[in-house]
Amino acid sequence: MNNPFLWPDTTTLQAGRLWIGGCDTTALAEEYGTPLYLFDETTLRATMRAYRKAFAAAYPAECRIHYASKAFLNTAVAQIAAQESLGLDVVSAAELLTAQRAGLAAEHVHVHGNAKTADELLRALEYGVGAIVIDNRDEIARLAALTASRSTVQAVLLRIAPNVTGDTHAHISTGATDAKFGLPLDTLDAAVEQVLAAPGLRLIGLHAHIGSQLFEPEDLAEAVAVLVAQAARIRARYGVVIGEISPGGGLGVPYTADTPPADLGRYARTLAATLVEQCRVHGLTPLPRLTIEPGRSIVARAGVALYRVVARKPGYYLHIDGGMADNIRPALYGARYTALLANRAADPAGPPIHVAGRYCESGDVLLRDAPLGHAEPGDLLAVATSGAYTLSMASNYNLTPRPAVLLLTNGVARLIQRRETEADLLARDLWL
Numbered sequence: 001m002n003n004p005f006l007w008p009d010t011t012t013l014q015a016g017r018l019w020i021g022g023c024d025t026t027a028l029a030e031e032y033g034t035p036l037y038l039f040d041e042t043t044l045r046a047t048m049r050a051y052r053k054a055f056a057a058a059y060p061a062e063c064r065i066h067y068a069s070k071a072f073l074n075t076a077v078a079q080i081a082a083q084e085s086l087g088l089d090v091v092s093a094a095e096l097l098t099a100q101r102a103g104l105a106a107e108h109v110h111v112h113g114n115a116k117t118a119d120e121l122l123r124a125l126e127y128g129v130g131a132i133v134i135d136n137r138d139e140i141a142r143l144a145a146l147t148a149s150r151s152t153v154q155a156v157l158l159r160i161a162p163n164v165t166g167d168t169h170a171h172i173s174t175g176a177t178d179a180k181f182g183l184p185l186d187t188l189d190a191a192v193e194q195v196l197a198a199p200g201l202r203l204i205g206l207h208a209h210i211g212s213q214l215f216e217p218e219d220l221a222e223a224v225a226v227l228v229a230q231a232a233r234i235r236a237r238y239g240v241v242i243g244e245i246s247p248g249g250g251l252g253v254p255y256t257a258d259t260p261p262a263d264l265g266r267y268a269r270t271l272a273a274t275l276v277e278q279c280r281v282h283g284l285t286p287l288p289r290l291t292i293e294p295g296r297s298i299v300a301r302a303g304v305a306l307y308r309v310v311a312r313k314p315g316y317y318l319h320i321d322g323g324m325a326d327n328i329r330p331a332l333y334g335a336r337y338t339a340l341l342a343n344r345a346a347d348p349a350g351p352p353i354h355v356a357g358r359y360c361e362s363g364d365v366l367l368r369d370a371p372l373g374h375a376e377p378g379d380l381l382a383v384a385t386s387g388a389y390t391l392s393m394a395s396n397y398n399l400t401p402r403p404a405v406l407l408l409t410n411g412v413a414r415l416i417q418r419r420e421t422e423a424d425l426l427a428r429d430l431w432l
Ligand SMILES: Cc1ncc(COP(=O)(O)O)c(C=O)c1O
Pocket: 068, 070, 071, 089, 112, 209, 211, 212, 213, 248, 249, 250, 251, 293, 294, 295, 296, 297
């Protein structure tokens, strides 16, 4: 492929057709229908391993990689994460259930969210998760009440809003004091006191997540420095040892050829070096556990979306059979993608053309000015880097079923999530 940073590792062109994971994508579209999401197992596992290796090499103490499952989750993906010794971050009861079904050890599951319900908290307590990452003081009160009569003590991290913002789109920037997530620094002590007063809770760490699609590790390192400074202050004031520092996820991926890939090694080294140095400066020993929560950078490039061209508005648009209901990112914040025609990938590019989704919103345009070959109805469009924040944010707009998902490995395609049916869509409706 002309840009290996955008497509799965196993991508090849054979007789003008796109092959992934040893499978002919044109044949897969025939067999399973479209829209179809393809995940390359080789790329997924290699990325997970690269993360573990990079941080193990960079950080001299314990380090954990937790896949942020909001990027894309189903049982098979959770199983792969568990097999690759990754933990999982979950945000809802069903994400928690998926972790359980996939056999993840409870201690490797962290529960996130700014509005966790009492039911979700109870489910997390019953599963015995490794930690609940507390977002706000109301949550502490709720958790304190839920844990008061339990025999086990629940480990918690406090999520701070470090007032560090990375260079990314406002919709995915989360580190400012006025962002919706995390405790403003001037409320941290009150939160610590609240946790310390709850016999059912044990404060083990501090967390921050400043945003997504970040390319400068220095921004993330700044958050690490704030976390360590707060950990040192908490130890001095309350005598509590903060044993875990979690600077979240956020590493970016290229979606188009004009963006160079992020350097995972540099990211790991920058975060680890900052943590070691800041602990030295503040006299914090032993070194805390470092927990990293990548989502997008684990799963984005392993995923390719496959659509059928349905119709044309010559000179302006190709109309495809998917769009904003399976991938809201272009409509939500102008995300850009790279695509090719999977069944005629070697054709020379024609004049740039927009690719319109099938949904009843004029903002439903998946690609703008895409340099594709001449396309006819029936041709197949493959969109690269479609693994993250696509299906996990999918809807049933216009009452359309959500796509099927295949896992591709060495010439074998396994259905890991079936296509939704019309019956699924109507199953919740009740007659008057
Ligand atoms: C708390 C938390 N951790 C990790 C992530 C993963 O971020 P990314 O997919 O950019 O790596 C997110 C995403 O928004 C998040 O909210």
